[in-house]
Ligand SMILES: O=C(O)COP(=O)(O)O
């Protein structure tokens with residue numbers, strides 16, 4: 001879905017995990033499957049949540065470090081490959097959009113915003129999940145770290161995503177984590193932080209342009225930003 005007949009206002013770029021969808025149950029399922037195969041204790045959902053944000057390789061690396069497994073190249077690569085296989089079997093088994101995501105995206109698209117996704121989840125998996133959950137049609141561009149060969153916090157990941165989506169004078173990023181806010185700051189793009197995702201620290205301290213508790217609060221935050229920072 002693109003911006004239809006309404007005027008093109010600009011591009012809203014969304015993070016995926018912890019912003020559009022709650023993916024931690026399936027990430028935890030895959031991680032605990034890997035731990036079981038390696039004879040290590042499971043993490044469960046709360047501990048897995050803390051490992052999300054920098055992509056699959058870093059999630060696995062962080063998990064092994066927490067289990068005091070010294071990172072050895074071949075064993076590490078094997079663990080990442082195996083995690084990827086386990087995760088591919090359950091991408092959207094329990095993963096669900098947060099409340100009001102679909103209605104709010106519809107409203108923004110009808111209002112003239114181009115929508116895109118910039119995630120550290122690999123592109124193929126991000127597309128499969130969004131498609132399974134009926135959300136892919138909103139996003140002409142869904143960019144993972146493998147799409148342009150750069151990953152958040154590198155600002156090029158966000159800027160390339162926005163420019164492939166049609167760019168426009170105005171870009172706003174919406175994300176849930178420290179990585180998202182630093183990516184936006186490095187790109188010079190205003191950022192709306194959502195408080196319900198997987199951040200490890202209080203996000204207000206990182207000075208996002210807005211901090212919202214619900215996805216349905218995003219249109220108002222966008223209007224406020226558009227009024228306060230005219231492009
Ligand atoms: O896969 C991750 O670690 C994070 O994904 P996200 O960038 O969509 O939050």
Ligand SMILES: [Mg+2]
Pocket residue numbers: 015016017018019053175176177197198
């Ligand atoms: Mg996220």
